[in-house]
Amino acid sequence: MACILLTGSCHHQMTSIRGSRPACRCFRYDYKRSAWCNEDERGKNKFSMSLMGPYKKRRLSLCPLASSAPGTIRDSSRPNFYQEVIKDTRKKFVEEISFPSKDKQISLAKALLYVAAEDDAFMAFNREMDLRSLQSERRDSLISSDSLDSEYTDEMVLAGKSISEWLKELDVIAKEVEAELVSRDIGCHLVQVLEAVNLVLFELRGFKRSPIVVDPKYSYLHSVLSLGQGSGILLSVIYIEVCRRLNLTIVGSRVGEEFLIWPQMENLEELFKETSGRSLFGIVNGRCVDNPRSKASDLSGNSLSGLEIATNLDIIGIALANLIRLHWKRASRMNHGLMLTSALRPVHDAQGNFSMIDGSNIPLMRPQDLRLAIMASERLLILQPRNWALRRNHGMMLYYGREYKEAVQHLSICLAWAPEEEAAILIPFVEKLHLLRLESSWKSLGHKSG
Secondary structure: OOEOOOOOOOOOOOOOOOOOOOOOEEEEEOOOOOOEEEEEOOOOOHHHHHHHHOOOOOOOOOOOOOOOOOOOOOOOOHHHHHHHHHHHHHHHHHHHOHHHHHHHHHHHHHHHHHHHHHHHHHHHHHHHHHHHHHHHHHHOOOOOOOHHOOOOOOOEEEOOEEHHHHHHHHHHHEEEEEEEHHHHHOOEEEEHHHHHHHHHHHHOOEEEEEEOOHHHHHOOOHHHHHEEOOOHHHHHHHHHHHHHHHHOEEEEEEEOOOEEEEEOOOHHHHOOEEEEEEEEHHHHHHHHHHOOOHHHHHHHHHHOOOOOOOOOOHHHHHHHHHHHHHHHHOOOOOOOOOOHHHOOEEOOOOOEEEEEEOOOOOOOOOOEEEEEHHHHHHHHEEEEOOOOHHHHHHHHHHHHOOOHHHHHHHHHHHHHOOOHHHHHHHHHHEEEEEEEHHHHHHHHOOOOOO
């Protein structure tokens, strides 16, 4: 097993892992030498400004009326603020992932925090509009200013922290691992480094995997960092990001239903040699390696070398695909068993004839969850614009949302890349959508259909 040597001035006495710590010199892991090397000039974090920096000077306050009257919203720009946040975070997400040739420079944490910030701003916008609607319809109802204050602060934050602060939280975790390594003396094997990462993440901080993700909060990075519980892919992202801050490269690949990670090294057989009853691969991936029903239990150094290593864009795509499935499931909760492609299948009418689902009987959806699924799909399409199945599903979500014009556009593009048998199913549906679009436009002009 390669040995990792810590040299420098990090062995000062430290009072607490979580407490204040003296400045430490940084180390880089050199795989050719199999050692940690002193890195005198550490690159500065380019993302030093808060995402909402331009908005800090905009104070959108709530102005209650007389003490006997309910609190009311006096600044009409609050909804505009949320809409600007939505646009800004989408723009920054696109900028972060727009250079696939520089995949290693893409920050998984930053990209996924932009996703969370956009969705959070969208939900805040909906809450704001609901409150305004309630005040307009029920002017005699009491809506306290306290309840409004709890929904809004001067700058857009995620669970009380800006995006830059959430990124610093990952820095703090990495420093806690460094402190743990220092407490074990200056010389540590690679296995001990990963054990220290596991100790900090899963014992000291109590991170754990949510067995069945049904609550959206377990699918957003800031919530997982805050709650210590989340989906497997986001726990892998945290692991990768923490190790990256320790200059240790962690790679991963999807194996069956699992996303497995391991330290990058030339001799992969080293990962499966047991030390104190555990292999390095088992230490990193936990219980799934010991589960005989998991494909991870059958892996070896040879089979691992044959796996396709996931890029950062691939990992972001997996997280977005999970969001699509989660929000679609929540959106279609009242229609048990409804699939995105259900409307493409012909159904029997009362006379036994075949007909397609039309605009009069589109299943009702939960609009906010459906829109969140569409937003996740929009981002994934930026990563995979030629994925015909993804574009078909995106078009179908727009159809269920009665956005016929956009649905026609995406399904028509899908026809150019779909296999011939799939295109044969889509063509009659797209033709029907054209008619629904015309009917919808006709009604919007005040006409009644015959």
